[in-house]
Amino acid sequence: MTTNPGQLGTAxxxxxxxxxxDTVTYLDxxxxxxxxxxxxxxxxxxxxxxxxxxxxxxGRDLADLLDWTRSEIGAxxxxxxxxxxxxxxATTGLNxxxxxxxxxxxxxxxxxxxxxxxxxxxxxxAAAQSSARVxxxxxxxxxxxxDQALDAIVAAITPNTKLAVIEHVTSxxxxxxxxxxxxxxxxxxxxxxxxDGAHGPGMVPVALRDFKPAYYVGDGHKWICSPxxxxxxxxxxxxxxLIKPLAISDGSSDNRxxxxxxxxxxxxxxTIDPSAWLTTPAAIDGMAETVTGGWPVLATRNRxxxxxxxxxxxxxxxxxxxxPDQMIGAMASVVLPGGPWPLDEAMRRIETIQRxxxxxxxxxxxxxxxxxxxxxxxxxxxGTEFGLLVRMSAQAYNHVGQYQKMAAVVAGxxxxxTVR
Numbered sequence: 195m196t197t198n199p200g201q202l203g204t205a206x207x208x209x210x211x212x213x214x215x216d217t218v219t220y221l222d223x224x225x226x227x228x229x230x231x232x233x234x235x236x237x238x239x240x241x242x243x244x245x246x247x248x249x250x251x252x253g254r255d256l257a258d259l260l261d262w263t264r265s266e267i268g269a270x271x272x273x274x275x276x277x278x279x280x281x282x283x284a285t286t287g288l289n290x291x292x293x294x295x296x297x298x299x300x301x302x303x304x305x306x307x308x309x310x311x312x313x314x315x316x317x318x319x320a321a322a323q324s325s326a327r328v329x330x331x332x333x334x335x336x337x338x339x340x341d342q343a344l345d346a347i348v349a350a351i352t353p354n355t356k357l358a359v360i361e362h363v364t365s366x367x368x369x370x371x372x373x374x375x376x377x378x379x380x381x382x383x384x385x386x387x388x389x390d391g392a393h394g395p396g397m398v399p400v401a402l403r404d405f406k407p408a409y410y411v412g413d414g415h416k417w418i419c420s421p422x423x424x425x426x427x428x429x430x431x432x433x434x435x436l437i438k439p440l441a442i443s444d445g446s447s448d449n450r451x452x453x454x455x456x457x458x459x460x461x462x463x464x465t466i467d468p469s470a471w472l473t474t475p476a477a478i479d480g481m482a483e484t485v486t487g488g489w490p491v492l493a494t495r496n497r498x499x500x501x502x503x504x505x506x507x508x509x510x511x512x513x514x515x516x517x518p519d520q521m522i523g524a525m526a527s528v529v530l531p532g533g534p535w536p537l538d539e540a541m542r543r544i545e546t547i548q549r550x551x552x553x554x555x556x557x558x559x560x561x562x563x564x565x566x567x568x569x570x571x572x573x574x575x576x577g578t579e580f581g582l583l584v585r586m587s588a589q590a591y592n593h594v595g596q597y598q599k600m601a602a603v604v605a606g607x608x609x610x611x612t613v614r
Contacts, residue, residue: 212591219596221558223587224368224393224525226422227415229477230484236476237421240469252465259472260461266475267426271412272401277434279427279460280471284392285312286440287411287427288359291388292320294437295357301326302354304385306347308333308364311567313390317359318571329355330573333369335563336516336529340372343521348379355385362400362410363393366561368525368585369517370398374405386433392416396481397493397523408433415470417524419589420477423470429456484590492590496524499588503597504528507584510601516583527583530560530604534579537566544582547607556600559585 264275331350386408396417414424434456443462482488504526
């Protein structure tokens with residue numbers, strides 16, 4: 195089935211092939227992703243097709259195109275197309291699952307203290323609707339081995355645990371968790387896992403048919419590099435009857451038998467621009483062309499660059515490693531020297547250093563650790579103090595010299611007297 199209205203080039207490894215501002219040293223791919231110009235051209239082609247005859251495109255053609263898109267994504271992540279539905283982002287996917295499930299008073303939902311704020315907010319909202327309780331698994335950081343993460347999560351499980359929401363790759367601390375082993379260990383205890391895989395596809399291998407989580411949500415716009423608004427939800431076949439879209443539409447009364455009710459309900463989106471979803475297969479193919487050897491070589495290259503960048507920056511700043519190399523993907527976090535500090539002081543330092551990095555045209559996030567939002571929820575003791583992290587991403591357009599220059603800027607703030 196030939197459906198791509200544009201063709202991708204094969205010279206994408208050159209920085210000029212990306213739509214990024216070439217005056218900015220962009221070390222923040224993990225936050226929002228970035229697109230090749232050729233991928234954006236494919237998206238424009240889809241939009242042109244949509245606008246040339248909207249009634250035909252949305253009313254007659256789209257269903258088959260979505261089937262094709264799911265098949266291509268499924269082949270990439272090792273899942274059957276019938277087990278996938280498309281959503282705008284991983285946050286929507288997480289909310290879709292959490293707000294479909296029913297909890298009772300006294301039930302527990304386990305999350306980790308490394309989860310990002312949107313994930314924890316969604317978990318807390320779902321729990322509050324039914325007086326369930328959120329339990330945080332405390333993963334040590336720095337982390338010495340993957341077993342520490344596994345043990346911390348298993349230790350948080352009780353007979354009241356109904357669901358665990360676990361990251362494939364943590365956002366702030368950039369740890370690749372042993373998700374296959376976590377899912378298996380919790381399945382032995384009768385606990386379903388909702389995997390927050392926002393950073394998974396395209397960064398690390400994903401083979402859902404092998405480890406079969408109950409639920410997995412993943413972004414396309416991060417490491418697959420598809421346009422913004424591209425994500426998916428995987429629901430294991432025996433859990434699909436439980437999960438409903440956030441917006442109920444025509445699919446609820448569609449009685450066709452050629453598709454599952456799960457797909458019928460999720461495919462009734464109302465009027466939307468589906469171009470980001472339809473461009474995802476082109477992004478998968480286009481990113482494979484950035485290096486000889488395709489995705490395995492690209493993922494290995496990015497991981498090696500992130501690992502090298504982490505060592506370079508840590509050595510420059512004189513700080514220790516936060517995790518073993520086996521827990522690093524295409525992102526890495528490094529602890530800044532000094533501290534810990536009260537939250538106000540930590541945030542002041544972040545703003546001061548971040549302002550200078552922006553002025554010098556670096557895009558790289560600085561974060562406080564532990565996560566400050568745990569203070570607001572009462573999950574940190576009063577008086578907790580915070581260290582600082584710099585989180586770096588590695589993508590095909592990056593090279594080691596960029597991290598060296600960034601580290602030199604940050605090193606200028608290591609003396610107490612320079613952060614004013």
